[in-house]
Amino acid sequence: MSRLPALPLLLLAALAAAAPPEDDLARLRERIRTVEQALAGDRGRLEALGRELEGLERELGEVGRELHHLEAEAARSRDRIAALRRTRDEAADTVGRHRALLRRQLRAAFAAGRAERVKLLLEQDDPGRVARMLAYHRRLARARARELERLQAEIARLAEAERRLAEEVRRLEGLQAAAAARRDALAASRAARAALAAEIERSVRARGQELAQLRADAERLEALVRSLREAPPLAEGERVPFARLRGRLRWPLSGRVLARYGSPRRGGGPQWRGLLIGARTGAPVRAVSHGRVVFADWLRGYGLLLIIDHGDGYMSLYAHNDALYKETGEWVEGGEVVAAVGASGGRREPALYFELRRDGEPLDPAGWLGRQVAGVK
Template identity: 35%
Template sequence: MTAPTSGKRIAMACAMAISCAWLSLGAPGVWAQNSPEAVKRQLEALGSDIQNAESRLEGTRDERDSAQDELREVETELADTQQRLTGLQREQDQLDQEVAELKQQRQTLEEERHQQRAALATQLNALYRLGPTPQLKLLLNQTDPARLDRLQQYLNHLNQARQQRLDALAKLEDQLDDTQSALQSHQERLDDLASELTERRETLSDQRSEREAILSKYKERYTSQQAKLAALTDNREDAQQLLERMQAKLERLDQPPPSTDIDQTRGELPWPVQGDMLATYGNGDGVDRNGMLIGAAAGTPVSAVHAGRVVFANWMRGFGNLLIVDHGDNVMTLYAHLQRFDVEVGAQVTRGDTLAAVGDSGGRDSPALYFEVRKDGDPIDPSDWIARR
């Protein structure tokens, strides 16, 4: 009996790994009546099982593929760092806006305090002209009881107005103190953010340098173009096996995403990102062959083309950082070579929601988005689904 070929060994290892993962999760009935939180946990477990299965696949290859393990590690760290940087920048932008609003609020309060002080000064001046004992003067100098009553009421109103001004001033002073405390707290947080941003950017620079070194090592392993094409074919076979098994598991969920009528939008879906077409369906290399490759600047937002649920967001051989959205009706869309993820597994998304950012993960030399559509587990031409431009 002849030994199995490399491709067959990979397929067998993948099938065994996924089968073990499925048994570990339990029979289909385990999914029944689960809450959204429970389904999210199950999806996260599914992602972990897919990663474990892929690790077992890598164990079937020769030692030259150790560069893939290193690439996975550094690109995963890069995605985490980039995601943290993005979060810090958003927090800084929000704090900057709040600081600007607080400063405007303080200016308004100071102007109001100035007006209150001026009005109080006018009232105090009027009382001063009446002398130290105005009530006694009114009683001694006035013989008309009605006029005396009117003047007494005026004096009472003046005293009330003065007290109201004093109370208003005290309140304004408290508000100004609170505003100043908030400004100081915001500024301290901004200083901390600036320090962390600097540290994260330095980390990002180091990680990028490490990635470049790994990529050089990764490319050196190919002694010929034929060897490179063989490795890319292996990656595509691995991906096909893993994605087919994932589709099978998702179909067994008792709480799958409801129908989003995505079939009715065929030919009308928006582009996930605007950019130059680098490769069309059937013409790409490796895993990129089953979809389209769109060139765009690193960090460009990637949008969901239709409503659905995120079922996978992790690193996968060939794809790099890969995000998968299940749209129901046995249709999934894949977004790969991402720089970072902006949504988590289990998240419900709608058309146009930001999912991630364009990157170069998966060993690419330049940033691009790989976009794929799968129907019933099989890849189909995305150009039949998205709108022409």
């Protein structure tokens, strides 16, 4: 890759050779054209790398969301199986009690029948009374037998339902395994993503290029927020007005604060307009309050980005995620998991970038968030 610092070396070499000025100028112009062509090629390559990085992170985000939903569905099926087993065990206990009662009744009826026949022969007692008592025992035994049949049928039905649920769990586990295999297949791509990010960083190492990139990212985000402000206001379930939650908002993530609002960026870029919170990849990111998702997609410089509209011009932004669990238009509650921490958008290490805005202007989150959660410094 060509570098601009090579230009002074060419000029010094020309001067040392004492060549005619016209020749020096021609060589200098040719070198400028060569550098311009190389710079144009670098920029094109940088754009291609950015598109490749975007596609990779979108795919990783989809796999993460799919695994999240599959795990939740499998857990619900396992809970239903546990409930069915409890019901089946209760029915089996009832069957056991009925069987024991039936055995006692049959023995009692048999003993009573023999005694009554002996008594009838010895004492010439009323034969009708003996017959009625034996008939009563037979009817009671038949009722018990019918109840046993009903319970056995119920146990069979529960066993069949359990079998079907077990098949569903196996199906879900198969889907989980397939999704996990896809995720594992993307592991090499994750390594490639890190290499791509490093190459991109080397390509834009010059401070002027980095500043231009950061300002362009900020302008794109400002344009996005302005367009979102023009969307219709919240119409459902606003709950407590967002402004009244000042100082009481829940933290979006438990982790170490790596950068605070207003602190300078490394390399001389614009100041931070939010919080950068470090955490492990995949850690749950939670909505700070009730609202509606108005943006859930990849944005250059911010990676997988989620924006929640809380009404009255207030919005919260969650950037650099590994996966987004909510889609545009969905309503969320405060504390609900909406994403997973990642390093999308060109970060080296996983972290959540969090902003609060009102009418498009950034707010210092420190004045809005409640007591710092465990692990936040």
